[in-house]
Structures are given as structure tokens and as C-alpha cells.
Amino acid sequence: MASEPAVPFVEIEALRAQQFVPAAKEALSAMIAERGQEKVVRPVFNWAGRNSLFxxxxxxxxxxxxxxxxxxxxxxxxxxxxxxxxxxxxxxxxxxxxxxxxxxxxxxxxxxxxxxxxxxxxxxxxxxxxxxxxxxxxxxxxxxxxxxxxxxxxxxxxxxxxxxxxxxxxxxxxxxxxxx
Ligand code: SF4
Known part of the structure; x- marks a missing residue:
């Protein structure tokens, strides 16, 4: 069985703020279409959590x-x-x-x-x-x-x-x- 594709967010971490929202929207829509909502929410939360520790x-x-x-x-x-x-x-x-x-x-x-x-x-x-x-x-x-x-x-x-x-x-x- 093929392994799951990596979350594509690593590729957009260096975008400017005004580029980020449309890029994130596009990446999320593609992920949801490919994997379904349940498999997308956790990776997105993990991505956000590990990049914004307080x-x-x-x-x-x-x-x-x-x-x-x-x-x-x-x-x-x-x-x-x-x-x-x-x-x-x-x-x-x-x-x-x-x-x-x-x-x-x-x-x-x-x-x-x-x-x-x-x-x-x-x-x-x-x-x-x-x-x-x-x-x-x-x-x-x-x-x-x-x-x-x-x-x-x-x-x-x-x-x-x-x-x-x-x-x-x-x-x-x-x-x-x-x-x-
Ligand atoms: S607090 Fe001081 S004594 Fe304790 S591990 Fe750190 S440097 Fe060493």
C-alpha cells in the first residue's frame, strides 16, 4: 500500500501574508478532495500547532x-x-x-x-x-x-x-x- 502523501503546507511556509490565504485555501481544497475531511483536519492542526508554539x-x-x-x-x-x-x-x-x-x-x-x-x-x-x-x-x-x-x-x-x-x-x- 502506498504511503500517504506529505501535507503540502511545508511548501507554502515562506509565502507573504497576502499570498498565504489563497495558497492555503487551494491546498486545503485539494487535500479534502483527495483524502476526505477527517484525514485533513488533524494534519492541518498539527501543522499549525508545531509552527506556532507559545x-x-x-x-x-x-x-x-x-x-x-x-x-x-x-x-x-x-x-x-x-x-x-x-x-x-x-x-x-x-x-x-x-x-x-x-x-x-x-x-x-x-x-x-x-x-x-x-x-x-x-x-x-x-x-x-x-x-x-x-x-x-x-x-x-x-x-x-x-x-x-x-x-x-x-x-x-x-x-x-x-x-x-x-x-x-x-x-x-x-x-x-x-x-x-
Ligand atoms: S540550572 Fe544551573 S546547575 Fe542546574 S543544570 Fe542548569 S546550569 Fe546546571
Whole structure:
């Protein structure tokens, strides 16, 4: 059996705004005619979701500096459609970097619960992924996945901005394959 054709949206990602709407309309009509509406809606939602991530930044220690660098002019994370927001109501991605303590755990969970579905979590750096050098301290959560589900782990103490960009691209791959 032949594999399904790729969603043609990758070809129109570089269009100007006034060219985008007619091109998108034409591509969607062709897809619906070929595959039926049910098989089109999910790929289109996945395409939109992976190209417009809005992270809520939980910067708790040194790794947050690398996160900030990734959004500066040199690494320019926004070129991947990632735009940090300050309200959890506007966010679909939580990026945790730094040492998570039990004292702030309930606040982190509350903010995660306030984010609308669908939502994802990236644990950036050894502290967020597993407690890092403070893992055995009584006050430190040994990994943010003890509090919320984590989709992508980024190792390093600290990870470089390139590693964070790689983590975002890995998350975009997960969203591309999303079925529900
Ligand atoms: S992983 Fe290392 S650089 Fe990152 S917050 Fe922990 S101690 Fe700091």
C-alpha cells in the first residue's frame, strides 16, 4: 500500500501574508478532495500547532540564561514560530529550566493546569530533567516529571542554546505525528 502523501503546507511556509490565504485555501481544497475531511483536519492542526508554539518560561536558575540567549539575535528561536508569552492561558508549551524546589512545586502545577489543551512540557538542563547537582537535597524535586508530564528532555549543565533549539525541533516532530 502506498504511503500517504506529505501535507503540502511545508511548501507554502515562506509565502507573504497576502499570498498565504489563497495558497492555503487551494491546498486545503485539494487535500479534502483527495483524502476526505477527517484525514485533513488533524494534519492541518498539527501543522499549525508545531509552527506556532507559545512557551511559558519557568526560569529558576542558571539554565534560564541559556534560554534567554536562544531568543536573542544570534540564535533567534522565534524563526521556528516560538514566541514566549507571560500568561499560562496563552501558552501551549511549558519550558522548565533551573532547579525546581518543593517550595514552588504547587505553583508550577497550578500554572500547568491553567494552560489550555493541547499542551507540552520541555525539561531543559540537568536540574529540570533530574535534579542535577542538587538531586539529593531535601528541598529539590528530582526532575520536573515528578510534577507534570514531560515530552522532551534536554541534557546539559547548562545546555547550549543550540541544544534548546534542537529540543524544540524534536517537540515539533512529536506534534507532526500527533493523532489525537
Ligand atoms: S543544570 Fe546546571 S546550569 Fe542548569 S540550572 Fe542546574 S546547575 Fe544551573
Amino acid at each position: 512557551p511559558l518560561h519557568w526560569g529558576l536558575a542558571c539554565c534560564a540564561i541559556e534560554f534567554a540567549a536562544a531568543f536573542g539575535a544570534r540564535w533567534d528561536a522565534e524563526r521556528f514560530g516560538v514566541v514566549p508569552r507571560s500568561s499560562p492561558r496563552q501558552c501551549d508549551l511549558m519550558i522548565v529550566n533551573g532547579t525546581v524546589t518543593w517550595k514552588v512545586a504547587h505553583k508550577l502545577i497550578t500554572l500547568y493546569e491553567q494552560m489550555p489543551e493541547p499542551k507540552w512540557v520541555i525539561a531543559m538542563g540537568n536540574c529540570a530533567t533530574g535534579g542535577g547537582p542538587f538531586r539529593t537535597a531535601y528541598s529539590v524535586v528530582p526532575g520536573v516529571d515528578k510534577l507534570v508530564p514531560v515530552d522532551v528532555y534536554i541534557a546539559g549543565c547548562p545546555p547550549r542554546p543550540e541544544a534548546m533549539l534542537d529540543g524544540i525541533l524534536r517537540l515539533e516532530d512529536l506534534i507532526r505525528e500527533r493523532k489525537e
